[in-house]
Amino acid sequence: MMKIKLKKYSKIAVFSVVFLGIGYMGFLWYGQNISSLNHLSEDKLTMLDDPQLLPEKTAKLTAIEKDSNPIPIYGHWQNFTSKDGLPGDKAYCVRINGNRVLVGTHEGLAVYEQGKWRTYTTKDGLAHNGVLSIDVSELTGDVWLGTMGGLTRWSAGNFENFTQFNSGLPNDIIYSVICDGKDVWTATAGGAGHYDTFTKRWEIFTEQNAPMHEPWTYGVCAGDGKIFIAAWGGGVVEYTKKTKKFRDYVDPDGNMEMDLFPDDGVVHDITTGTSWANGNLWVATYFGLSRYDGVHWKGYFDHDSGLASNFINFVRAVGPVAFICTDKGLSTTDGENWVNYTKNDQNNAGKTIIIKGNEKTASAMSPSISHNFTLGVDVKDHVIWLATSKGVSRGELLK
């Protein structure tokens, strides 16, 4: 009698566990999907269609070339390291300047001209060998170099250095320099600096006279009559040149550990770069990418777009396309479609990955880009140059 009862109860217990288990899993499934649906309705982003998880079709590069692609695709990569004449392998930035290419490395400025590299260092007159940023003045042709020890103007073969001791430069570490007509703007470790090359006067912008949370800045760009400063911890600071007025764009949720809504402003207040083109401001952060069209913000993360990684070192917009230097390769996008360039860990080959909506196509390339940790990029006509943690790469437009 006792045996029968035990048997009966053990059956009931087992069925209870199974029933409860199935119910619990259903509850979890419901909870997760309701949460995703909330995001869909709030943010119009497809959590359920994570592009990183899309099945990857493979295609030959020649097939991709023939296909219609909304954004340019580059290939035929050629890579350069210290073995090829660069002063060092770590390249921070690159700028195409007519028939030559300027590369900022940790060990000096490298100039590529007629198939040869030439190096310039402090011995030649640079403020510091670590060259973090380069721009060329369209007005004068002068090359401006943001270094780790001051700002250098390279003009008519001469180097002239501006430091915080001999000029109004806010700080000697210049993370970004741009030329905007007669004006030169710098983003430094001690604020943003503006130098008028006609009057030779400096202006410094910090939290004391601009809506920055902190005095440190990381990126600067010009466009639409405005200057956009990536203010580390303070989002983006916009300066209208005509009115000399500032306004700031920050992440409205006010918290560093989350992004409450992705399309309500810049995705994070720690901004690392800005670039303006075609009416769009692109903002790089170590937490994702943002685009602002003057009215609406749009956020992009690696889980809901084709972005190779949320950790973005640099962004440059050319026309409708943004070139995004991440720690896991180069991403390019027009905001809808994506093309990513990545390198395999074990060899020199890699992949070109094209994401159009829910369609993902990967094509093998050999050689690929020099390294996945990308730090700077420039594009002109049919050529792209890329600065990476280990060398620089030159690619050609395939279509």
Place this chain on the structure above:
Amino acid sequence: MKKRNYCVLATLVLIVMFSVSNLNGQEKKLMYGKTPDEFFPYNNFQKAYKYHFLEPIQFYGAGREKLSPKDLNEVKIGFLGPLEGSALMSLGKQMLNGATLAIEEANRKNGYNSIPFKLMVHNDVGLWGAAANEVVKMDDEKVWAFMGSIDDIVSHVALRATLKLEIPMVNTGDPDPTFTETNIPWVNRVISDDRQSGYALASYIFEKMKHKRVAVSRTNSRYGRVGIMEYSGVAVRLGHPMMIEERFNEGETDFKMQLENIKKTSSDAILIWGNAKEAALILKQLRKMGMKQPVYGSDRMVSAEFLKIAGKDAEGIVTTSPYNPNADTPKLKAFQANYYKRFGLEPDAFAAHAYDGMNIIVEAIKKAGLNRVLIRDVLTDLKTFQGYQGVTGKIIFDGSWNDIGDIWMAKVQNGQFKFSASPPMTMKKTSAEKKEN
């Protein structure tokens, strides 16, 4: 046979149940900053679209393949701290002492493969952003890692340069929560931050001591502005927003105006967030004005300077502390004895944490070899130093390499700070919620 099948089925269901539960990534936010679910911003209203710092970010750059240099005479480690021209000089000197002691002990134990360690000392105060320039100098000096600093602006500025230059950085003195929220994979913090302080103070003030109306007086510096943020957020979530937030400048000596405003709020407690000197003066003046409420404070008040200036008015003050000098552990006792023998004074929190931080750097170099990226890998792998037993206690890192180990409450009794464990961080229902139910 049937019975066995049922058991197997039930076991499988249980396994699947718990694995599905673990896959629910959004719940991982509990790991960040040891933040209780209820303390998380917007928790009661909306799940965030994206939570950061759930998983430690990796460094994917090049450099691991670089070989150690040969023919080195010394292994250089950088030090960045307030040593001249700063209100934090006394803390900076203690920090330097702690780091120096660790280096000297390491060298007595054969250094790095018989090569002595050498501390490259840099002062962090000067022109705007000067800390970044000092990090560039350290790169030129070819340090393998560096320690710094205490001031939050200095530490932030140095951290940014660190990413460009790729030098491992260990921070042992800056409590700014946003410091490790920058997502830069080159830093560890080996001291509890103001997030932990804010949580502990809020729990102590509202849950343990049952205060309801708390006024705040805080320094008008970044230390005060950012430091009070986490306390303020939790106070709101507990249903007790600050009655008033009065600010004072560092170096100020007369706080009558701010204290008059605080007096008008009829608060049942006062929280002071600032450096020892100003906090002690505020305390004296508020008592003189007849305010008898219990007073609480931030951890920089745990100092001999505070006790000296505040005198008998310090009695009963409660603060948080990232260090318990009275902990009964042999490691701490030995450190205190050696420190006193070497420098002729008692170590403070900054000395003790610097000692732990420098020992961690030394061990990382010994394990990884002379390669900055490999040293970084060891410092941030969340294995090698997870649960590290230092003189300051057990060090536990969260996903952003922030120390979420123990924090203590310090109460002045008979003219001395007495230390006890901080209360657990839980949130009971607010009175409004109780009524609703």
